[in-house]
Amino acid sequence: MNDTNILEVNGVSRVFRRGGMFSRNTLTAVDNVSFSIDDRPQVFSVVGESGTGKTTLARMILRLVEPSSGEIRLLGKPVNGKDRIDNFAFRRLVQPIFQNPFEAFSAYLPVSTYLRRTALNLKVARNDREADEAADQALRSVGLGLDRVAGKYIRQFSGGELQRISVARALIPDPKLIVADEPVSMVDASMRMNIVNLFRQIVEEKGVSFIYITHDLSTAYYLSDHVSIMNTGRVIEQGLPSDILDNPSQDYTRELMGAIPTIGARWTELEEIDRRYPTGDRATTESAARHQTTS
Amino acid sequence: MIALENAVVGYGPDKAFIAAVDDVTITIGDNEIVGIAGESGCGKSTLLRALYGDFTHGLRQRGGEINARFTDAGTGTTVEKRGANLSELWWDQISYVPQGSMSVLNPLMKVDKQIIDGLPKREKHGSRADLRKRIANFLKGLGLEESVLEAYPHQLSGGMRQRVLVAIAAFVNPRLILADEPTTALDVVVQKRILLMMVEIQRRLKNTLVLVSHDLGVHYQITDRLAIAYAGKIVEIGPTQKIFAAPSHPYTQALIAALPRVGEKGQRSGLEGRPPSLVKPPQGCRFAARCPEAQDICRAQSPELKMRSADRPVACHFR
Numbered sequence: 001m002n003d004t005n006i007l008e009v010n011g012v013s014r015v016f017r018r019g020g021m022f023s024r025n026t027l028t029a030v031d032n033v034s035f036s037i038d039d040r041p042q043v044f045s046v047v048g049e050s051g052t053g054k055t056t057l058a059r060m061i062l063r064l065v066e067p068s069s070g071e072i073r074l075l076g077k078p079v080n081g082k083d084r085i086d087n088f089a090f091r092r093l094v095q096p097i098f099q100n101p102f103e104a105f106s107a108y109l110p111v112s113t114y115l116r117r118t119a120l121n122l123k124v125a126r127n128d129r130e131a132d133e134a135a136d137q138a139l140r141s142v143g144l145g146l147d148r149v150a151g152k153y154i155r156q157f158s159g160g161e162l163q164r165i166s167v168a169r170a171l172i173p174d175p176k177l178i179v180a181d182e183p184v185s186m187v188d189a190s191m192r193m194n195i196v197n198l199f200r201q202i203v204e205e206k207g208v209s210f211i212y213i214t215h216d217l218s219t220a221y222y223l224s225d226h227v228s229i230m231n232t233g234r235v236i237e238q239g240l241p242s243d244i245l246d247n248p249s250q251d252y253t254r255e256l257m258g259a260i261p262t263i264g265a266r267w268t269e270l271e272e273i274d275r276r277y278p279t280g281d282r283a284t285t286e287s288a289a290r291h292q293t294t295s
Numbered sequence: 296m297i298a299l300e301n302a303v304v305g306y307g308p309d310k311a312f313i314a315a316v317d318d319v320t321i322t323i324g325d326n327e328i329v330g331i332a333g334e335s336g337c338g339k340s341t342l343l344r345a346l347y348g349d350f351t352h353g354l355r356q357r358g359g360e361i362n363a364r365f366t367d368a369g370t371g372t373t374v375e376k377r378g379a380n381l382s383e384l385w386w387d388q389i390s391y392v393p394q395g396s397m398s399v400l401n402p403l404m405k406v407d408k409q410i411i412d413g414l415p416k417r418e419k420h421g422s423r424a425d426l427r428k429r430i431a432n433f434l435k436g437l438g439l440e441e442s443v444l445e446a447y448p449h450q451l452s453g454g455m456r457q458r459v460l461v462a463i464a465a466f467v468n469p470r471l472i473l474a475d476e477p478t479t480a481l482d483v484v485v486q487k488r489i490l491l492m493m494v495e496i497q498r499r500l501k502n503t504l505v506l507v508s509h510d511l512g513v514h515y516q517i518t519d520r521l522a523i524a525y526a527g528k529i530v531e532i533g534p535t536q537k538i539f540a541a542p543s544h545p546y547t548q549a550l551i552a553a554l555p556r557v558g559e560k561g562q563r564s565g566l567e568g569r570p571p572s573l574v575k576p577p578q579g580c581r582f583a584a585r586c587p588e589a590q591d592i593c594r595a596q597s598p599e600l601k602m603r604s605a606d607r608p609v610a611c612h613f614r
Contacts, residue, residue: 190553190565258487
């Protein structure tokens, strides 16, 4: 046990019962996962397909789901069980960012209200004026400001902007750890990198660590200091992104990498399909000719 | 072949018309995969609905032409349709792969009944058992088990359901398949499986596939030609490989520069700002406010989509 570690996950499993109340059919979503995150600010990525247990793992770290066995410790203190950290202290230390920012905020309240309430509920501010200050400061660190956000509703923002506001909300209590579950998969590709770069900037400027849950190996490679690959509830491979992705030891990691629609390297399977259905000249002469005449 | 000529398509009454597709000209030929890329709200799904002739739920055509001409591969007969009349060809010459597989399939019906219900008359010959067998064989050819037919939608995974939707769209042997973000909610491994299946279907049927996606990687992998949409306009069209090798429009350049790649750690940044509102689009080039090369002419005058080289129309004053 090391008290300087921000987070320690020791042999954590989560079993769900499937079917009715008396069903004995179970599903092990997370199976004996262990890792630790030391006190250096960093991005720790958990990568895998849908259904590999990454979200269940994130929810256990956020204390939204109880582990069936094993132990999670935050700054040396247990997250679950009898001696667990009280809820208030926990929320000030660990904050979530969810996948779909349009669902994370209600459509019926101005987004700035959430920021204010977060500041008041977590006792970062004692009154509305201080809450506005805290919200403004958090918004400035994500490149926005309260003047641009105040009084507006979710549909008045783009997905990228709203996800920035989610990040700002998470920053209000000055947490140690932010758990981001697929934070950019709903954001347009053109703005995705702004959010990803923002994470890196926050790690460096604010000293916050991120747990970045994703199925997208390319952003994980770009952003992280550490990558864990999950498959069927287990961590099958972990280490530095360059070690794992340049030299994957597991077939599953290779499959994940091979499935990325990378620009510059076409899938070999496509060539096989083309061989099976030779078409000769695929040039679209008719359409090209029509463009000549219409322009 | 299906073509839009100066098509203006959008929502609302004349006084407050929102043109989600504004003066767009594009021709989609036979036997090709055409991609339409762009950010949310750029009008790419509306463009797809226009190609589908789906003028329902408030969508209407306010100007220009939408013309389609399909030649049946078997009989050699040709049909021509325009605008909203394209709906006469639905699930016959034209089929559609929607995005949300969970909300599209009827949760109370087994998959086989859903497929059979939607088939056109010409496919419904022979006994039901015979028809079912043909569907099962078709699914098997696409790597789906026959047992899928016996399942209710909730018994299938998201990827399975989406593959069923692709299979339904392909079974009628259409000349044109339109797919709206068919893999957006899925992870990369399942996405790849579905995309390969779609390419195989297109190559086999030698028909046309139009794929809408905001993921440029997907377009790079499977499309033959690519159209880049921005704020209701098309800013660039060309052979996919050429666009990626040398993007011409500043918007395309920014989009491609923003993509992270495994194996590259260099700093990459996304686009700043957001697309203009379609309710009151700016005068001049719609990308001008975000364009690093914008000059006075860009803010005053809207550039036309003009041929800059043999097969690549671009809408920019400086290309």
